[in-house]
Amino acid sequence: MRRRDGRAPDQLRPMKFEVGILKNADGSAYVEMGLTKVIAAVYGPKEPHPRHILMPDRAVLRARYHMAPFSVTEERKSPAPSRREIELSKVIKEALSAAVLLKQFPRTVIDVYIEVLNAYGSTRVASINAASLALADAGIPMRDLVAAVSVGKMGGELILDVDDYEDKYGEADVPIAMMPGRGEITLLQMDGLLTPEEFIRALELAKKGIMEVYELQRKALREKYEAIWREYGF
């Protein structure tokens, strides 16, 4: 089976990962997964405001997932945070918190701002990929990078990296985030229906996709410093 955009069932969309794109953020990243485009910025660790949110033994990680008004093709999206954006902010924060060594910076806050520039399916996993790169770029200690993909089902077949069309007309959409070096899952949601057997196969498919994403993330992180090496012939 070929998919609507010509991909094989286990094929990712064309990907682009870039690190250190914002001058004023402590860490930043830009991620493209096909037509889905996301920017992430990290500020911190810094003084917590309001002060009452501070934790005496660890840093507080805050994440804000936001869709730009121009990110959708239908009617302009209201810039006010929607119910969906609040939910995604929460699950993204939890997916990242598992990786960040928060105990190293007690009584501080780390802010992650995620802006969806173009939404065409799997924005939450693109956001996690960008945010984890931005955290690493900021020099914040982590157990591993967090890499994420979504798997789905369309026309009875399991597919990797669900795009907007497949999300709308498919039978299931399962976003998954992992710390690939550790084999630990930090996000797992499911919209739609899969049989238990399909779910196990979907998980395997996701792991394969996550390893590909992980490699691209590592390459992007290295590139920032390797580019300067190359200037001097190293």
Next chain:
Amino acid sequence: MSSKKELILPGMPIEKKGLKPGNNVYVEGGKIYSPIIGLLDIKNNVVNVIPLKGSYIPRVGDKVIGIITNYSLYSWSVDIRSPYEAVLMAAAAFKKPLSRPTVPLNRFLDIGDVIVAKVKSFDLLSSPSLAINERGYGKVERGTLVEITPVKVPRLIGKKGSLINLIKKKLNVDMVIGQNGRIIVVGKDKEAELKAAEIIYRVEREAHVPGLTDRISKMLEEW
């Protein structure tokens, strides 16, 4: 000239046998990991990771450069580019103790003033407290303030101050380096100060590229 060091990323274990953990690494399940992006530095079988970016965590005894952000009856608040805002008590600011506050503290140090201070105490439970009542510390009257990521300060100083002394000598400027990544450059004219700033930014950008001292000294010769 040292050779190029290996870039290390979070997540993957450092796969070499018989090594002991050093700075900026942690052990989990018997394997050594780096929690940050950095350069791998193995000396005498001890694994260290040299960070490429990071925030400043105060340590007692550090020399830091701070900016006054607020004042109250007995103390100032000082921004030291750290997640933890520092406090300068009036008692740690004057050589002779003030018996009673008779004039507002902003008569001595106002908001926006730059100080060279020493970290007197810090324990992660209370804010770091500073002192300026020793020789070599106090208000900065002139010069150019340069900011770099604090983790590159050791590279800027160089082995036994080799790099910083080279810059000072060639540009005929004086420099005060704060461990928090702030540097004050004082020269005869603004031009020398700006040249020093340019070189400091260059060091920050290329700290991980071998042959840095040679390139900097070439830059200084050409000036």
